[in-house]
Amino acid sequence: MNRNNLLAALLIALILGLWEFFVHILAVPVFILPPPSSIFTTAVIQAPRILPHAVITLTEILMGIGLALCTAVPLAIIMFAKPALEKAFAPFLVASQAIPVFALAPLLVVWLGYGIASKVFMAWVIIFFPICISLLEGLKSCDPEFKILFRLMGASFFKKLMLLYWPWALPRFFAGLKVGVTVATIGAVIGEWVGAQQGLGFLMIQSNARLQVDLVFAAILWLTAMGLSMWWIVGILEKRIIKWN
Amino acid sequence: MLQVSSVTKYFNDQKIFSGFNLKVDQGQFHVIIGPSGCGKTTLFDALTGVIELDEGTLSWKQKLVFNLTHHAAYMQQKDMLLPWFSLLDNALLPSKTGGQNMVNAKKQALKLFNRLGLSEYESHMPNQVSGGMRQRCALVRTLMFNRDLILLDEPLSALDTITRRSLQSLLLLLQTEFKKTILMITHDIEEALLLADEIYLLSPQPMTISRHFILDQPKPRKFNDPVLLKIKADVLDKLEGDLIHEP
Ligand SMILES: Nc1ncnc2c1ncn2[C@@H]1O[C@H](COP(=O)(O)OP(=O)(O)OP(=O)(O)O)[C@@H](O)[C@H]1O
Numbered sequence: 001m002n003r004n005n006l007l008a009a010l011l012i013a014l015i016l017g018l019w020e021f022f023v024h025i026l027a028v029p030v031f032i033l034p035p036p037s038s039i040f041t042t043a044v045i046q047a048p049r050i051l052p053h054a055v056i057t058l059t060e061i062l063m064g065i066g067l068a069l070c071t072a073v074p075l076a077i078i079m080f081a082k083p084a085l086e087k088a089f090a091p092f093l094v095a096s097q098a099i100p101v102f103a104l105a106p107l108l109v110v111w112l113g114y115g116i117a118s119k120v121f122m123a124w125v126i127i128f129f130p131i132c133i134s135l136l137e138g139l140k141s142c143d144p145e146f147k148i149l150f151r152l153m154g155a156s157f158f159k160k161l162m163l164l165y166w167p168w169a170l171p172r173f174f175a176g177l178k179v180g181v182t183v184a185t186i187g188a189v190i191g192e193w194v195g196a197q198q199g200l201g202f203l204m205i206q207s208n209a210r211l212q213v214d215l216v217f218a219a220i221l222w223l224t225a226m227g228l229s230m231w232w233i234v235g236i237l238e239k240r241i242i243k244w245n
Numbered sequence: 246m247l248q249v250s251s252v253t254k255y256f257n258d259q260k261i262f263s264g265f266n267l268k269v270d271q272g273q274f275h276v277i278i279g280p281s282g283c284g285k286t287t288l289f290d291a292l293t294g295v296i297e298l299d300e301g302t303l304s305w306k307q308k309l310v311f312n313l314t315h316h317a318a319y320m321q322q323k324d325m326l327l328p329w330f331s332l333l334d335n336a337l338l339p340s341k342t343g344g345q346n347m348v349n350a351k352k353q354a355l356k357l358f359n360r361l362g363l364s365e366y367e368s369h370m371p372n373q374v375s376g377g378m379r380q381r382c383a384l385v386r387t388l389m390f391n392r393d394l395i396l397l398d399e400p401l402s403a404l405d406t407i408t409r410r411s412l413q414s415l416l417l418l419l420q421t422e423f424k425k426t427i428l429m430i431t432h433d434i435e436e437a438l439l440l441a442d443e444i445y446l447l448s449p450q451p452m453t454i455s456r457h458f459i460l461d462q463p464k465p466r467k468f469n470d471p472v473l474l475k476i477k478a479d480v481l482d483k484l485e486g487d488l489i490h491e492p
């Protein structure tokens with residue numbers, strides 16, 4: 001563990017410690033704010049109940065990520081290859097960010113139903129933008145001197161893409177993907193809040209109504225763990241693939 | 246023969262050179278020396294089609310050509326190795342982009358690695374080797390273009406003196422062993438004296454040839470050759486004169 005990790009761990013421990021301390025000192029009722037210790041216990045003890053919901057949410061997120069990759073990557077490449085298309089698409093991309101997608105969640109449920117599709121769609125919409133934009137920026141940031149080298153070699157666009165632009169853009173792409181996988185959880189959960197029969201978001205709403213606040217927090221803990229794990233996995237992939245930095 | 250006839254290049258209103266002429270016979274090694282910023286790289290960029298010439302004509306092997314993109318291998322001022330490819334893969338780039346037979350290309354590259362003292366480093370990444378090795382690799386890649394004409398823009402300027410001296414003998418191989426026609430820019434007068442059949446001394450903007458030296462001493466040469474020392478003194482004189490008269 002390096003110095004930074006150690007500091008982060010200490011900070012987290014401090015916050016949890018204070019939380020625990022004040023909840024006990026001030027005798028906060030469990031149904032208002034449970035102490036971290038009971039949240040952890042609930043998260044573990046209730047795992048059999050939480051796990052099926054977590055699997056659903058994770059599936060939605062992973063499908064959202066997959067869908068985003070399959071669409072954002074080609075679109076970024078197309079916009080990079082044809083700047084005219086970039087100009088055409090840019091307003092839509094920006095508008096997609098200006099629209100509060102969460103406000104669309106109820107409509108999505110109407111359109112796509114209570115099942116998994118509306119949540120996958122929410123996750124997809126949220127992840128799409130960071131991946132597409134960061135990849136496009138990465139492709140565009142390529143050193144002009146390298147472009148000249150490839151022009152002198154008479155390389156086709158496809159060869160340039162494979163040998164030069166794509167590897168050049170990879171660090172930015174991964175930065176976007178990291179943002180994407182962490183915000184993806186938000187999309188899926190919001191989708192579940194609005195209307196679902198399963199998933200961590202559904203579990204949270206249900207437990208909240210029953211004043212099982214410790215279960216709400218336990219679900220949040222699971223969600224956080226999922227987000228962090230995906231972020232961590234993307235980080236490992238990044239290190240594996242980008243060996244030259 | 247490479248013939249550059251009255252070429253002109255402006256950047257906006259700034260005249261970099263106009264009516265500039267140059268001639269390199271096949272198999273010859275010509276060297277260009279000139280003050281920094283006079284337009285040497287601009288000339289090479291224009292010859293190779295990186296930028297467009299405003300006026301003038303080029304011919305290579307008795308044929309008029311629009312530019313030298315498809316006739317010359319251009320080694321730019323920096324080594325320009327891709328950090329994500331091994332030295333070998335970097336050297337193979339011209340073959341990959343040109344859609345050549347990769348088995349043969351690899352054979353050729355490995356031979357060149359061997360000849361330029363890079364064997365055993367084929368699978369190293371550029372950031373794992375010294376500047377001298379990177380430059381050797383860039384040289385191999387330049388040869389892998391398989392063009393008869395080679396333009397070198399200060400190929401060794403980023404290296405320390407000792408490494409530079411050892412690579413100068415490799416540059417000579419381009420002419421003696423690989424039978425290339427070479428046009429090279431350098432700041433290093435001694436390098437020019439060791440390698441060149443002809444030296445063009447350039448004046449600051451607009452760039453013109455202020456002196457032209459023909460060196461017919463056999464190669465490899467030694468610095469202590471009195472004729473070379475005399476030329477060196479002349480070149481230094483001229484360069485200093487230009488600097489003093491600069492506005
Ligand atoms: N793309 C450009 N647009 C405008 N001016 C340029 C451009 N490229 C170069 N110049 C100008 O042209 C002049 C010649 O530049 P060039 O790079 O050819 O010099 P050089 O002789 O190669 O110098 P050095 O020995 O330092 O490499 C400089 O004054 C430079 O500012």
Ligand SMILES: [Mg+2]
Binds near residue numbers: 287322398
């Ligand atoms: Mg230059």
